Amino acid sequence: xxxxxxxxxxxxxxxxxxxxxxxxxxxxxxxxxxxxxxxxxxxxxxxxxxxxxxxxxxxxxxxxxxxxxxxxxxxxxxxxxxxxxxxxxxxxxxxxxxxxxxxxxxxxxxxxxxxxxxxxxxxxxxxxxxxxxxxxxxxxxxxxxxxxxxxxxxxxxxxxxxxxxxxxxxxxxxxxxxxxxxxxxxxxxxxxxxxxxxxx
Numbered sequence: 001x002x003x004x005x006x007x008x009x010x011x012x013x014x015x016x017x018x019x020x021x022x023x024x025x026x027x028x029x030x031x032x033x034x035x036x037x038x039x040x041x042x043x044x045x046x047x048x049x050x051x052x053x054x055x056x057x058x059x060x061x062x063x064x065x066x067x068x069x070x071x072x073x074x075x076x077x078x079x080x081x082x083x084x085x086x087x088x089x090x091x092x093x094x095x096x097x098x099x100x101x102x103x104x105x106x107x108x109x110x111x112x113x114x115x116x117x118x119x120x121x122x123x124x125x126x127x128x129x130x131x132x133x134x135x136x137x138x139x140x141x142x143x144x145x146x147x148x149x150x151x152x153x154x155x156x157x158x159x160x161x162x163x164x165x166x167x168x169x170x171x172x173x174x175x176x177x178x179x180x181x182x183x184x185x186x187x188x189x190x191x192x193x194x195x196x197x198x199x200x
Contacts, residue, residue: 043146076114
């Protein structure tokens with residue numbers, strides 16, 4: 001008799017929770033989006049194998065870069081593709097950090113063409129270029145390719161090797177290719193959401 005009463009009370013409690021929608025979140029919590037999964041899986045790849053990247057993938061990455069948002073849509077950014085043996089050798093005079101990639105995207109910006117914040121004169125060119133670079137990396141990851149943001153290069157050596165870059169501020173190089181290296185040991189090290197974000 002006591003057990004039946006407890007069972008009934010338990011049933012009533014479940015019905016009450018349903019009626020009060022107190023367990024709705026448990027059953028309707030969103031699953032991570034495809035983008036969140038991609039963002040979590042993408043890593044800075046510092047080793048590539050020799051397989052060439054198909055032309056359609058190169059074009060897809062360039063299209064993703066072209067579609068990147070820029071301040072007031074000024075688009076003060078240009079992307080160059082380096083993949084010939086000669087171009088890659090020239091890049092090697094400006095940085096040792098190509099990691100064997102047979103394809104490198106070079107992203108530059110022109111501050112004179114960019115939006116400028118009127119309150120303090122902050123120029124948006126580098127931010128725009130960074131957004132373009134992020135699109136390059138994320139599209140590469142979505143295609144199953146590896147990439148890495150290279151900011152360590154000699155701008156003067158780069159401009160000397162490639163005169164067409166002389167009027168541009170090169171922001172970063174992006175070696176891209178088929179991954180031949182695993183994520184570094186600190187890849188998954190992230191601040192907690194509570195530490196990373198807060199409300200104003």
